[in-house]
Amino acid sequence: MCGEEPLLRIVRGVPTAEELAALVGAVFTRPRAAGPAPAPTSTWARSGRPGSNGHLPGPGAWRASALPR
Numbered sequence: 001m002c003g004e005e006p007l008l009r010i011v012r013g014v015p016t017a018e019e020l021a022a023l024v025g026a027v028f029t030r031p032r033a034a035g036p037a038p039a040p041t042s043t044w045a046r047s048g049r050p051g052s053n054g055h056l057p058g059p060g061a062w063r064a065s066a067l068p069r
Contacts (some may be wrong), residue, residue, distance in 0.1 A: 008027065015023070 008024065010020075
């Protein structure tokens with residue numbers, strides 16, 4: 001670890017061993033970032049999936065099928 005910057009640095013005060021242990025425990029037990037969000041599925045890809053056409057049978061369904069969504 002020579003030449004590397006420390007992960008934690010005490011800027012002010014003189015912590016006891018217990019206080020330092022509590023700080024390290026709090027920092028390393030916090031939840032990590034979830035990562036990048038999944039990319040949204042395009043309308044083009046979504047339209048090819050079975051059952052995802054969004055049109056329901058019924059009166060006027062043939063007319064609604066030609067309307068833009």
